[in-house]
Amino acid sequence: MDAVIFNALIGHHDAHAKNFSILYQQQRGILAPLYVLLCTAVYPTLTDKMAMQVGSKVRFSEEQARHWEQLAKAAGLSGAQTKKRLAGIAKQLPSCARGLQTQALYSGQPLVQCIIALIEQR
Numbered sequence: 001m002d003a004v005i006f007n008a009l010i011g012h013h014d015a016h017a018k019n020f021s022i023l024y025q026q027q028r029g030i031l032a033p034l035y036v037l038l039c040t041a042v043y044p045t046l047t048d049k050m051a052m053q054v055g056s057k058v059r060f061s062e063e064q065a066r067h068w069e070q071l072a073k074a075a076g077l078s079g080a081q082t083k084k085r086l087a088g089i090a091k092q093l094p095s096c097a098r099g100l101q102t103q104a105l106y107s108g109q110p111l112v113q114c115i116i117a118l119i120e121q122r
Helices: 002-010 065-074 079-102 110-121
Strands: 022-025 028-031 049-054 057-059
Touching: 002 049, 002 079, 002 110, 049 065, 065 079, 079 110
Parallel strands: none
Antiparallel strands: 022 028, 049 057
């Protein structure tokens, strides 16, 4: 669920099931490290519809707490715990994103500034 939350908060509207993989270690499946992570929401010509629904919604702008509860229930998870995880990740993510500005590769990049602003709004 954390991966779904993260993708929603960074504006990765194209996150879909093919972006998730399972690794098997000692006959136990674990989620593989995330890959193909990008912010599609900063590109105005791309759709704002997400590839996967959160509850009954496909647009982040329409999502409310009850939609995350619907998703949690469908996944067999606690709605309250999912909302708590969403709030926690949403609280930490902006400062992590701003931290990118200190790295030479991203410092002063206008697109990075736009992505950070988008994350801060969510």
